[in-house]
Amino acid sequence: MKKWNMVIDIARCQDCNNCFLADKDEFVGNDWPPYSAAQPHQGHRWLNIERKERGQYPLIDVAYLPLLCQHCGNAPCIKNSPAGTIYRRDDGLVIIHPEKAKGHKEIVSTCPYGAIYWNEEANLPQKCTGCAHLMDEGWTQTRCSQVCPTEAITLVLAEDGEMARMVQSEELQEYRSSLATKPRVLFRNIHRWNKVFLAGNVVYKDTDEVAEGVRVTLASDGRAVGEAETNNYGDFKVDGLDPGEYVVTFKAKGYEDLCMPVEVGEKSTSLESVFLERD
Ligand code: SF4
Ligand code: SF4
Numbered sequence: 410m411k412k413w414n415m416v417i418d419i420a421r422c423q424d425c426n427n428c429f430l431a432d433k434d435e436f437v438g439n440d441w442p443p444y445s446a447a448q449p450h451q452g453h454r455w456l457n458i459e460r461k462e463r464g465q466y467p468l469i470d471v472a473y474l475p476l477l478c479q480h481c482g483n484a485p486c487i488k489n490s491p492a493g494t495i496y497r498r499d500d501g502l503v504i505i506h507p508e509k510a511k512g513h514k515e516i517v518s519t520c521p522y523g524a525i526y527w528n529e530e531a532n533l534p535q536k537c538t539g540c541a542h543l544m545d546e547g548w549t550q551t552r553c554s555q556v557c558p559t560e561a562i563t564l565v566l567a568e569d570g571e572m573a574r575m576v577q578s579e580e581l582q583e584y585r586s587s588l589a590t591k592p593r594v595l596f597r598n599i600h601r602w603n604k605v606f607l608a609g610n611v612v613y614k615d616t617d618e619v620a621e622g623v624r625v626t627l628a629s630d631g632r633a634v635g636e637a638e639t640n641n642y643g644d645f646k647v648d649g650l651d652p653g654e655y656v657v658t659f660k661a662k663g664y665e666d667l668c669m670p671v672e673v674g675e676k677s678t679s680l681e682s683v684f685l686e687r688d
Contacts, residue, residue, distance in 0.1 A: 412501035420598035421561035428553035441542040468608040468679035472601035482591030502539040609680030619643030
């Protein structure tokens with residue numbers, strides 16, 4: 410049977426919050442039995458957009474991470490909640506039963522992603538249902554994927570084997586893979602969220618002009634780990650790194666090679682201008 414999977418491209422999300430609003434439009438004030446009771450007007454973010462800034466001014470970037478229930482194949486919420494309160498459908502969607510889960514506030518803390526919210530008025534834990542009520546009607550999109558203007562969120566209905574091949578060929582990754590929850594939500598460009606970069610600006614010292622086309626290589630323990638070329642503003646960025654100590658080398662025709670140690674921090678590192686000397 411085809412199952413529900415979601416692919417989210419971090420590099421495409423612009424934080425427009427259309428997906429957040431579509432979720433509100435679908436669930437606030439609306440009961441969708443047997444899958445969900447109405448979401449309250451305030452306090453719940455079944456689809457939440459997290460934000461992270463990396464680097465130092467002016468060489469910074471900002472990433473947006475849409476987070477929702479990961480519809481885990483190995484779900485801690487199912488394992489650690491009273492039997493029958495949470496279950497998985499044949500299409501992979503994980504559902505909190507809106508009747509059987511009543512009064513079980515402890516369910517909120519069973520999700521390591523913080524995807525479950527407590528509805529005080531309804532006395533109920535709640536979360537994203539993957540628009541199960543719409544899937545039952547033959548929809549092939551969730552409300553959030555349908556409204557995303559940049560196609561940052563896409564829904565993939567596929568057999569498990571087909572999905573595994575897609576994960577491999579498109580290098581899709583899990584968010585917080587160390588949790589080993591087998592999430593059905595997978596990400597592209599997650600390095601924008603969980604890795605760091607080294608950036609900088611290169612200048613020719615003799616002319617005081619920005620240096621375009623300079624080859625920048627980064628090594629760790631003598632092993633090349635990344636490379637880049639300066640653009641027409643003299644800027645470069647080597648991304649997808651772990652925080653730590655590296656050696657960076659700059660090479661430009663007619664100029665002396667420059668080699669220096671750098672420490673790339675937890676929030677990424679943007680170097681101040683680097684000056685190259687004539688041969
Ligand atoms: S609708 Fe798409 S681009 Fe807008 S915040 Fe949601 S995921 Fe990001
Ligand atoms: S993300 Fe949390 S609520 Fe969703 S299935 Fe996984 S453990 Fe359960």
